[in-house]
Amino acid sequence: MTAANLTIEAYVRSLIRQDAQLDPRPFLVSAIGGGGKTTTLVELFDAAIRPRSILTSTTALGLPGAGREVAPPLSHKQKKNPALARVTAAPPAGSGLWLGPACEDIAGKHRGLDRDQLDAWVREQREAGDKDTLILCEADGSKRKPLKAHAEHEPVIPKTTDLTLILFGLSAIGQALAEPVVHRAPLFSAATGLEAGKPIQISNLLSLLNSGHFFKGIPPTSKIAVVFNQADCLDKEQRTQGFFHELAGRVLENSRISAVFFKGLDRGEHKTYWGQSKNSGQPAPFSAVIMAAGMSERMGGLNKLLLPLGGQTVIARTLSRVLSAGIPDLVVVTGFESQRVRETIETAIRPLKGGTNLTFVTNDRYCEGQGRSVAVGTQHLAPESTACFYVPGDQPFLSPLLLRHLMEEFETGKIMIPVREGRRSSPVLFDRSFYRELSSLAGDLGGRQVIQDHEDAVIEVISHDHSAGFDLDTPEDYERARSLVKIEHTERSFP
Incomplete structure (x- = not known):
């Protein structure tokens, strides 16, 4: 404009x-x-x-x-x-x-x-x-x-x-x-x-x-x-x-x-x-890496990211919540069933994308664990990225308000971690000064290794959203997720 x-x-x-x-x-x-x-x-x-x-x-x-x-x-x-x-x-x-x-x-x-x-x-x-x-x-x-x-x-x-x-x-x-x-x-x-x-x-x-x-x-x-x-x-x-x-x-x-x-x-x-x-969009101070490369080993042979949930797939629901927080730079890391996951995401979020810069990258070594996905995603962030969230693709109840809160509290050189009922949760927001270490990760520890090495840089942010950190790993988790969606629908219908 x-x-x-x-x-x-x-x-x-x-x-x-x-x-x-x-x-x-x-x-x-x-x-x-x-x-x-x-x-x-x-x-x-x-x-x-x-x-x-x-x-x-x-x-x-x-x-x-x-x-x-x-x-x-x-x-x-x-x-x-x-x-x-x-x-x-x-x-x-x-x-x-x-x-x-x-x-x-x-x-x-x-x-x-x-x-x-x-x-x-x-x-x-x-x-x-x-x-x-x-x-x-x-x-x-x-x-x-x-x-x-x-x-x-x-x-x-x-x-x-x-x-x-x-x-x-x-x-x-x-x-x-x-x-x-x-x-x-x-x-x-x-x-x-x-x-x-x-x-x-x-x-x-x-x-x-x-x-x-x-x-x-x-x-x-x-x-x-x-x-x-x-x-x-x-x-x-x-x-x-x-x-x-x-x-x-x-x-x-x-x-x-x-x-x-x-x-x-x-x-x-x-x-x-x-x-x-300005006519052009603003530089992207915040980014998010969406980790969608895992094999869903505890889901009984099903790819949990592609399961239907509340009219969307699990991965599309997670992505839509990140987009709702206004994060302008997204990197999606695929691996297991990469093409199916990518096609599902592209179809589902096309109407929601807006001015977001969306990048797909493939982790060919997805069997090695989450650390490799963190590394691959970090290597493809926008050059002007100031800080980045690392979001598991199986968090369909992630709160856009929590993401916004973490961004508002962000301090240069720090690692922002939400805390619920005294326990640390996800997603974690890392300052760009940690990108080099995150780009070198391997194995299944993911960003936890960087956090352990830099406890003095951690800022904990209290969160009261009990379902935001929900991980969907097993068939039992999936049934619970379906129940939570029904509760959400009821609350919207009868305020």
Whole structure:
């Protein structure tokens, strides 16, 4: 999608539609930076993109319309929205503001929520199947200045964020770099190389972006959009489509950034001067190797991956759940009955594939055990892959929400392992720094050998999904799986 008239609202709606094709869930937008965070979030709130909109913060928030000292003024239309005046200390049943206690020293301002509290609630809503809620979170503070730089403890972005907006106030362009204009001006100077007192240029904002300074704390699962606000403050010769298009192109050269917007006032009304998003898909930070090469030796002569289960085969059901988590790079390792398995997968997931890069590879030495499949799959990951799940093909109850949770908690250089009732389970998410060792595995230990050699790198993530780690190995397991599918169907039919 590329359009000169693309608005932030339209972009958010498009992302929600994309998610709905995978796994409908609450959608969370976080705003950081300076110069228009509250205004932008209030506009999205008032647009009623979903039946329930919740405005919140993980830092502090001036109540919309409370006065210019703490919050921007509301438009005439926004003043008529009663939900913008509805403040609760718990998640509102309908649209409203969910905030902490009022600040004692600043009238009209409330403390924000604890980030972990907000993340836990969002994950609960996902489990409950909530697809009607849009959460809008101000995750940064700038003391109402147009620009800022981040201290060590900033920003405070929820890990469940789906879209992060980085805002710059263009009213600072041409002004001297100093604290009245830039919150944490010395840090801004250190990050950009601009000396204190020198005029701020747009090139300094690009330097700040390209330094990675504003990517700190953004979850790896979040898309990123840059919003240049107060575009009406630019010189007249700069307020042209040609200028906006050229600058947007430079920003979008950064692989982390998905969209760029220029906003400002026009005759007293907020307007999008230019909006542009990438046509091409984003690089694949996460991958998954699906191990589908085994001989099903305990299944009484049947290939367990090809058994019917809930209107699909076992392997197709496993693959569809991985796809629902939005993982863009999949490698399927086949071996035993390779052609049958591949044809079954291709037929079943063709409607679900979307923009996923799907690669089939064959493990000719599948008799040697799972380690060889792990090695072969790792050798065929996308070059830009940051971390990879290793998923047995016989896990038809794998939870897309668990995969998403592990990706949100991911840390560079670590091995993420789900834990249920005190026991480690699968799938495991390995950082790319372990790919070399994983590519050399053999035998039946699989990734367990790498885990044993790097216990200091393990991060355990608590999971409450009891059926997600279900392995289908024996005829008895298959009968149990059929029973679980019947229960799933009953729960969907009678909520």
